[in-house]
Amino acid sequence: MTGDTSNKPSDRKDINPFLKTALELGPVILFFIAYLRMKNDVFTIGGTDYDGFIVVTAAFIPLLIASTGALWWLTGKLSKMQVATLVLVVVFGGLSVWLNDDRFFKMKPTMIYVLFGGVLGFGLLRGQSYLKYVMEEMMPLKDEGWMILTKRVALFFLALAVANEIVWRSMSTETWVYFKTFGLSAALFAFFMTQGRLFQTYSSEPEEEA
Template sequence: MSQKSNATLKAVLEYGPLVAFFVAYLKLKDEVFTFAGTEYQGFIVVTAGFIPLFLIATGLLWKLTGHLSRMQVVTAVLIVVFGGLSVWFNDERFFKMKPTLIYLLFGGALGLGLLRGQSYLKVVMEGLMPLQHEGWMMLTRRVTGLFLGLAVLNEVIWRLMETETWVYFKTFGLPAAIFIFFMFQTGIFKKYALDEESVASEQKPE
């Protein structure tokens, strides 16, 4: 399989379940289903279907790339836990809180690293964009702020707005916010980028 095909398949596996969740929600949001004498709103039924779909996509992604990042593993665990709680208790609030906890965990982990003078973000993303230490520290501070801000924003939206608004926010708002954020970080990437010789010297065993 070509690199282009691999990249396309990887994107489908990463974003396909989220798009499927969005489409299914729009179709079933006003429906009520009865299982074992208990009524479930469309959101809960869609959530129940999303969990195995996400796990299958994650498993295929692992098979395709040969690895999963810590972020992907943690996200999968939280989706199973909070999605499962929503289905078990027939309460959509658990699933809506999931992004908040994800961003708090990641933001907290990055913040802990900063307090220790380290960039845990470098461990995850170094292969994608080699930077000098100062660049990684600056970028990590900004990403930490982004994650904490998104956690607060998710709480505000799911608590104060309609479920449909939250679904649109989860499907399009969060990915767009992260994409736009990194688009505005080009100054860091240009100023602190390592040249090929520097990258080779860092990777050279002592």
């Protein structure tokens, strides 16, 4: 398992970090803003009524495809997580629009986190840290540290999957949109902030500098 879809390191290109962030987060932010504006609207298309959530989802899919394609064109690479997320958005978002049922799109984060957690867990069973292949350039850790972090991340992803299921099944669509846009991102940020001691204990930087 590798961290990108390019074949050669020379294919990779550096781009402005602000542009990269805008392409990665822009579609999610636009989805949130559009939902707030259209959440109470109903649109009749081809004789079928669609609420604002479905219409916004329909617009979000090509927007995410375009932004991901732009990232690939500008950088020459895509992470496995980006590719998997795009595929699941197209599949589950497409099902929601096609069947006029918002439940499929709400399931999408669950499927993403189960997939990522499952892949990391599979690697652990094989005695490998797939997380290391994805994040090694950002966080130089010893092998033991990568195994511990991978186990924690796998369990954390599975916990997020459970949390998403609870929220979308028991709360309103608006609550779920807030949870998806801000809650999940805040949880990921908070999780990695709490791993500071592990990063310090198992950092490989001193060895590399020596």
